[in-house]
Amino acid sequence: MNVSLLDTALDTDLRVTSTGSTVSLRGVTKAFGAQTVLHGLDLDIPAGQVVAIVGRSGCGKSTLLRLLAGLDRPTAGTITIDGASSGWKDSVRLMFQEPRLLPWQSVAANVAVGLSHAPRGADRQRLAIEALTQVGLSGRAKEWPAVLSGGQKQRVALARALVSHPRILAFDEPLGALDALTRIEMQALIEQVWEDKGFTAIVVTHDVTEAVALADRILLLDAGRVAMDVTVDLPRPRRRGDPEAAAIEGRILDRLLGR
Amino acid sequence: MKRALPWIVPALILLLWQVASGFGLIADQVMPAPTAVAEAFWRVARSGELLQDIEISTWRAFAGFAVGGGIGFALGMLNGLSGLSEKLTDSTLQMLRNIPHLALIPLVILWFGIGEEAKLFLVALGVFFPIYVNTLHGVRSVDRQLLEMGRAYGMSEGAIFWRVVFPGALPSIFVGLRYGLGIMWLTLIVAETISASSGIGYMAMNAREFMMVDVVVVSILIYAALGKLADSVARWLERTCLSWNPVYAEA
Numbered sequence: 001m002n003v004s005l006l007d008t009a010l011d012t013d014l015r016v017t018s019t020g021s022t023v024s025l026r027g028v029t030k031a032f033g034a035q036t037v038l039h040g041l042d043l044d045i046p047a048g049q050v051v052a053i054v055g056r057s058g059c060g061k062s063t064l065l066r067l068l069a070g071l072d073r074p075t076a077g078t079i080t081i082d083g084a085s086s087g088w089k090d091s092v093r094l095m096f097q098e099p100r101l102l103p104w105q106s107v108a109a110n111v112a113v114g115l116s117h118a119p120r121g122a123d124r125q126r127l128a129i130e131a132l133t134q135v136g137l138s139g140r141a142k143e144w145p146a147v148l149s150g151g152q153k154q155r156v157a158l159a160r161a162l163v164s165h166p167r168i169l170a171f172d173e174p175l176g177a178l179d180a181l182t183r184i185e186m187q188a189l190i191e192q193v194w195e196d197k198g199f200t201a202i203v204v205t206h207d208v209t210e211a212v213a214l215a216d217r218i219l220l221l222d223a224g225r226v227a228m229d230v231t232v233d234l235p236r237p238r239r240r241g242d243p244e245a246a247a248i249e250g251r252i253l254d255r256l257l258g259r
Numbered sequence: 260m261k262r263a264l265p266w267i268v269p270a271l272i273l274l275l276w277q278v279a280s281g282f283g284l285i286a287d288q289v290m291p292a293p294t295a296v297a298e299a300f301w302r303v304a305r306s307g308e309l310l311q312d313i314e315i316s317t318w319r320a321f322a323g324f325a326v327g328g329g330i331g332f333a334l335g336m337l338n339g340l341s342g343l344s345e346k347l348t349d350s351t352l353q354m355l356r357n358i359p360h361l362a363l364i365p366l367v368i369l370w371f372g373i374g375e376e377a378k379l380f381l382v383a384l385g386v387f388f389p390i391y392v393n394t395l396h397g398v399r400s401v402d403r404q405l406l407e408m409g410r411a412y413g414m415s416e417g418a419i420f421w422r423v424v425f426p427g428a429l430p431s432i433f434v435g436l437r438y439g440l441g442i443m444w445l446t447l448i449v450a451e452t453i454s455a456s457s458g459i460g461y462m463a464m465n466a467r468e469f470m471m472v473d474v475v476v477v478s479i480l481i482y483a484a485l486g487k488l489a490d491s492v493a494r495w496l497e498r499t500c501l502s503w504n505p506v507y508a509e510a
Contacts, residue, residue, distance in 0.1 A: 069411050
């Protein structure tokens with residue numbers, strides 16, 4: 001482990017380092033046939049940081065997330081999490097754009113999916129209810145997912161991701177399918193559980209406003225390379241329409257639009 | 260009142276039929292009156308003949324269904340999950356599917372004679388295809404996104420099958436099941452009518468020889484009742500197993 005990095009992390013917040021993981025990419029390349037999607041990516045994410053990855057469609061941001069979640073393997077290069085280059089799949093949880101709940105299982109059973117094989121029986125149920133309480137849905141444990149609204153389903157998906165206390169949470173456009181008001185609520189909820197748990201969060205989005213509202217740091221991917229690495233050093237909770245945030249947003253949008 | 264509404268028309272038909280028979284408008288040799296059919300039912304039921312025939316027919320139907328449905332389900336699952344297996348067998352099965360199974364009756368009699376095997380074989384063959392086709396379709400139409408979620412959340416292959424693939428394919432499997440049950444009775448009726456020495460079809464053909472039209476009508480009604488009963492049980496199972504699905508929950 002990188003000593004200087006650990007020191008700075010200890011200085012800032014002990015609680016955060018206790019649950020988040022450091023992520024480090026070295027020369028990560030991913031190619032599908034002749035098409036190279038990621039070009040030798042080098043990246044260090046300290047424990048507990050919220051990193052937003054923005055970019056146009058096809059810039060490789062979703063591919064990067066799939067590599068981190070262990071759904072794909074890099075063509076070349078290494079990904080290390082807390083210094084380990086393998087065996088970390090269970091410490092990463094992925095949230096998709098769609099809730100992807102099993103419609104034939106109750107809300108609580110869906111949350112328990114996040115526990116994969118760990119505890120059995122009553123413990124599973126208790127942990128699932130705990131996670132549901134965190135997202136404010138403890139009363140709906142026995143219901144079918146079909147009766148929930150889109151925002152509620154996504155909250156169940158968040159509970160499913162949280163239930164195993166992951167050290168890294170990867171979000172793939174998690175708010176993309178929600179209406180404007182539900183998005184704001186969901187953003188606040190994600191921010192709140194992050195402050196509570198201190199996991200490392202990687203949020204893929206094409207909504208720059210959302211990136212600025214949530215992230216400590218924004219990476220702009222362009223054609224498989226990091227084109228911009230912006231630190232968002234604004235106090236939380238962030239106010240909507242803050243001029244400093246708007247300035248950062250403007251810079252990123254200019255770069256995205258090639259102005 | 261609302262519950263009674265669908266029964267008004269059948270009751271009227273029954274009444275009309277009774278009255279027409281009573282006035283001799285319908286000859287007894289063509290169609291006996293409802294009361295005469297009820298009497299015939301009572302007669303064969305009391306002699307124990309009816310129960311025995313229902314028993315043997317039901318056994319044939321479900322034994323054939325278990326064999327054909329079991330193989331169809333297993334192959335449908337296998338071909339849905341394994342590309343190799345599907346490439347190997349699916350086109351052959353689709354070709355065989357176009358042969359009407361009842362067209363095989365002469366061949367089946369040559370192979371098995373008129374024993375139990377012939378009827379079981381025909382029922383199994385008839386039931387096989389709807390179950391196979393619908394199971395395969397069900398497995399193929401399982402949501403890819405859910406499969407990916409299962410893998411991302413570290414589910415084992417077994418857990419993915421039992422918690423994602425099988426429940427996802429279940430609505431389609433039930434379509435196959437209900438369709439297969441219909442074919443099961445149809446095949447059995449034909450097989451028993453052509454060649455049998457017991458069962459409801461035999462009862463009907465036997466009664467025909469002695470011009471007992473009332474018993475023939477009883478046999479037909481028994482077939483209808485058994486078919487309806489099997490379908491009702493399947494629908495109840497469907498509603499119970501698929502209660503998560505709003506489409507079935509409301510029914």
